[in-house]
Amino acid sequence: MTTLLVHHELNRHGRDFAVGDIHGHFTRLRTALDHAGFDPAIDRLFSVGDLVDRGPESEQALDWLALPWFHAIRGNHEDIAIRYARGNPVDQTNYIANGGAWFVTLPLARRRIYAEAFARLPLAREIETPAGLVGILHADSPVRDWSRLCWSLRLWRAARDRAMWSRARLQDEDAGGVAGLRALVVGHTPVEDPVVLGNVHHIDTGGWMQDGRFTLLDLATLRAPAMR
Ligand SMILES: [Mn+2]
Numbered sequence: 001m002t003t004l005l006v007h008h009e010l011n012r013h014g015r016d017f018a019v020g021d022i023h024g025h026f027t028r029l030r031t032a033l034d035h036a037g038f039d040p041a042i043d044r045l046f047s048v049g050d051l052v053d054r055g056p057e058s059e060q061a062l063d064w065l066a067l068p069w070f071h072a073i074r075g076n077h078e079d080i081a082i083r084y085a086r087g088n089p090v091d092q093t094n095y096i097a098n099g100g101a102w103f104v105t106l107p108l109a110r111r112r113i114y115a116e117a118f119a120r121l122p123l124a125r126e127i128e129t130p131a132g133l134v135g136i137l138h139a140d141s142p143v144r145d146w147s148r149l150c151w152s153l154r155l156w157r158a159a160r161d162r163a164m165w166s167r168a169r170l171q172d173e174d175a176g177g178v179a180g181l182r183a184l185v186v187g188h189t190p191v192e193d194p195v196v197l198g199n200v201h202h203i204d205t206g207g208w209m210q211d212g213r214f215t216l217l218d219l220a221t222l223r224a225p226a227m228r
Pocket residue numbers: 021050075076077138164187188189
C-alpha cells in the first residue's frame with residue numbers, strides 16, 4: 001500500500017519552499033525558482049499536487065517527479081488520472097473540461113505509467129523546520145490534530161477526499177487551524193494573495209492562470225518573496 005504520509009528531516013544546508021498547484025506550467029515554475037535563487041544542490045521544493053491538466057506541459061510531470069529535490073503529493077487531478085487509467089468511472093466530458101484532454105488522448109501504455117507514478121505519491125508530507133513541523137496537503141486537513149492524520153487517511157475514503165478535494169476551510173473562513181503543526185500548507189483553491197487561516201496557509205496564487213503567479217513559500221520563515 002502506498003505510504004500516505006512522508007516525513008522529511010530538517011534541511012541543514014539549504015532552503016525549503018512550497019509551491020501551489022502547477023497545472024502543466026513547468027516553464028513558469030522554473031522561472032519563479034530562478035527568481036528566488038533556488039539552488040537544486042541544497043534547496044528542496046515541496047509541491048501541494050495538481051502537477052497536471054490545464055497547462056501545455058503536463059507531460060513533463062514525470063521528469064519533475066524524478067528530480068531528487070522535488071517532492072510532490074497527490075492532488076485531485078492526479079487522483080482523477082489514476083481513476084481514469086484504472087478504468088474507474090470518470091465523467092470524461094467534465095475531465096476534459098478541467099484540462100484532462102492530454103491524458104485522455106495519451107496511448108494506454110503511457111497513461112498507465114503516469115498513473116503508476118501518481119499512485120506512488122503520498123497524500124501528505126511533513127517537514128522539519130527550525131521553528132517546528134510544517135505539514136503539506138493538497139486541499140485541506142480532514143483532522144483537527146495532525147497526529148490523527150495517518151489513521152484517518154488510512155481508514156476513511158471521506159478523509160482522503162477531504163485532503164484532496166475540499167474547499168470548506170476557505171469557504172467557511174475557518175481559522176481553527178490544525179494542532180500538532182507549526183503550519184499546514186495547502187493549494188487547490190486559487191487565491192489572489194496567500195490566505196492564512198489559523199496556522200493554515202493557502203498558497204495557490206494561480207501560477208497556472210493568465211493573471212496569476214507562483215508563490216514560493218519559504219518553510220522556515222513562512223514568507224514568500226514578492227514576485228509580480
Ligand atoms: Mn486541485
